[in-house]
Amino acid sequence: MLSSLRIASRRAVTARSFGAVRAASTWANVPQGPPAILGITEAFNADSFNQKINLGVGAYRDDKGKPHLLPSVQKAEKLIFDSRLFKEYAGITGIPAFTKAAAVLAYGKDSSALDRLAITQSISGTGALRIGGAFLERHYPGAKKIYIPNPSWANHAAVFKDSGLEVAKYSYYNKDTIGLDFEGLVADIKAAPQGSIFMFHACAHNPTGVDPTPEQWKEIEAAVKAQGHYAFFDMAYQGFASGDIHKDAFAVRYFVEQGHNIALAQSFAKNMGLYGERIGAFSIVCADAAEAKRVDSQIKILVRPLYSNPPIHGARIAEKVLNTPELYDAWLLEVKEMADRIITMRALLKDNLEKLGSKHDWSHITSQIGMFAYTGLTPAEMDQLAEEHSVYATKDGRISVAGITTANVGRLAEAIFKVKG
Known part of the structure; x- marks a missing residue:
């Protein structure tokens, strides 16, 4: 009897001790994050x-x-459904027919970049930026510091910081004129250490809506080239900005024409209304096909432990729209209407x-x-x-x-x- 009482007593003490340990939660020191932006x-x-x-x-x-819901997207989705396609995994860098079409859309069908491009499907534009940030942090030979416009999309700084890059800002918006601080922008490009990384919004700058003119882009390119900087473009609104896919891609294509081997993040959220499908692409223009092959291998090494391979449905929709002449022509009209x-x-x-x-x-x-x-x-x-x-x-x-x-x-x-x- 005494033995039984001792055992029960010990169990009670052990239970109380275990309870005391559990009271000090593993996550007790995790701080509360800030409230949702502005609510x-x-x-x-x-x-x-x-x-x-x-x-x-x-x-x-x-x-x-x-x-x-864009009619072209709705029709593309019906064609995909009627085809009864399997839901097998995509490759690490996504669906090739999509990435090829995304590259043509961005760089132009006659671009010299297409034969020396490393490209991967991404989880929308944010995922493209995250892959790009990680690649630069791991492989860029210069300082691991990226300059973004002031102001910029709120998530830019967070994405690049979480990629391991230091984030700095360059002049962009002039609150007195409610327009572009062009002189300040160019001055900051010239003042940055040679070989710095600069991120530019290709069109429809978020949040200001203020874009450089084509002539200003040419001066920006000349300043970037003179300093040996590296250009990383975020193009989230191609076609959606002006209604013209070629006009909205001017800066991207001009930099490539002038010899810059840029990095590019693309999103199909806005211009195809595929917000929830999370479909985008990240690409790097390389010196030649051999370099592109090496860069592609390293992009795969980054993507594999992040999410293994991207979702297929949104990519199939975008690919169908871009590669079906009837749907592509209709989409061009729809994006212009928006x-x-x-x-x-x-x-x-x-x-x-x-x-x-x-x-x-x-x-x-x-x-x-x-x-x-x-x-x-x-x-x-x-x-x-x-x-x-x-x-x-x-x-x-x-x-x-x-x-x-x-x-x-x-x-x-x-x-x-x-x-x-």
């Missing part, structure tokens, strides 16, 4: 006003404010503000390009828009033009006029 969606959803406007969404909306709607909304917003008698110069609204526009409104004015007029966007004054419709543009202009004058 635009949450604030918008909590607002009961039936004429509220959400200008924070980073996805295309039609003129009724609804998500848009771009034209955004351009039209810019013009309507500017016109409405001017008709209201605003004394401010709103020409930047129409000179900027792409989904996003920098309005020039202050954080306090953006708060006032949300609190008094149920218009929601980021505090830095950036609005998603895709959230503007013919039905709400008048009310939006009135709200901005009441806040800004």
Whole structure:
């Protein structure tokens, strides 16, 4: 009996001790991360006003404010479904028919780069940037430091830092002119140590909507070449910016023509509406086919432990659209229609503000390009828009033009006029 009591007592002590150990959780010291960026969606959803406007969404909306499924994409998906294709794994670098078509789209069908290109399918543009950052960190012979524009897409710095690169910024936006700080940009390129890595937005700069002109791109290229810098382009909006796939790829193609062996991240989220399919590509222009083969082998070494191989459905859709003449021609018209709607909304917003008698110069609204526009409104004015007029966007004054419709543009202009004058 005594022995049984001793055993029970020991078990109780052991249980209490184990409980004390478990109370000190393995993850007790993990800090709470910051709240979701600005909480635009949450604030918008909590607002009961039936004429509220959400200008924070980073996805295309039609003129009724609804998500848009491109007819060419819908037809491509039906063809894929009817083909009853197997769901076997893709190769490490994805579906070859897709990556080849993505390369032609970006560089042009007659580009010298196509025969000396290392390219991989990626998990949208973000995945392409992450692969690129990891490759540069591992293989770039110069400083492991990348210069990004100030400001830039919020995730750029995070992606490159997590890739092991140091991140610095170069001048880009002039808040006084609400336009490009071209002189500051070129000066920073010239001042950076020779052989530095510079990341450029190919078109539709996010978040400002401010792009260099073709002539300015030529001066930027000359400065990059003079300093022996390496150019890494992020092209998330080809076709979606101006409605012209060739115009939007000007900077990428010009740099290649001038002898730069660039790196490129592509996304098909915006221009095909394939947001959730997460389809993109990362490529590096090499000196020759032999170098491309070596680079390709190292890209595979990076991708294999990251996610092994990419998903196939989105790549099949994009490949079908790009490689089927009928669908490709239809897609070109559809992507132009999306771009034209955004351009039209810019013009309507500017016109409405001017008709209201605003004394401010709103020409930047129409000179900027792409989904996003920098309005020039202050954080306090953006708060006032949300609190008094149920218009929601980021505090830095950036609005998603895709959230503007013919039905709400008048009310939006009135709200901005009441806040800004």
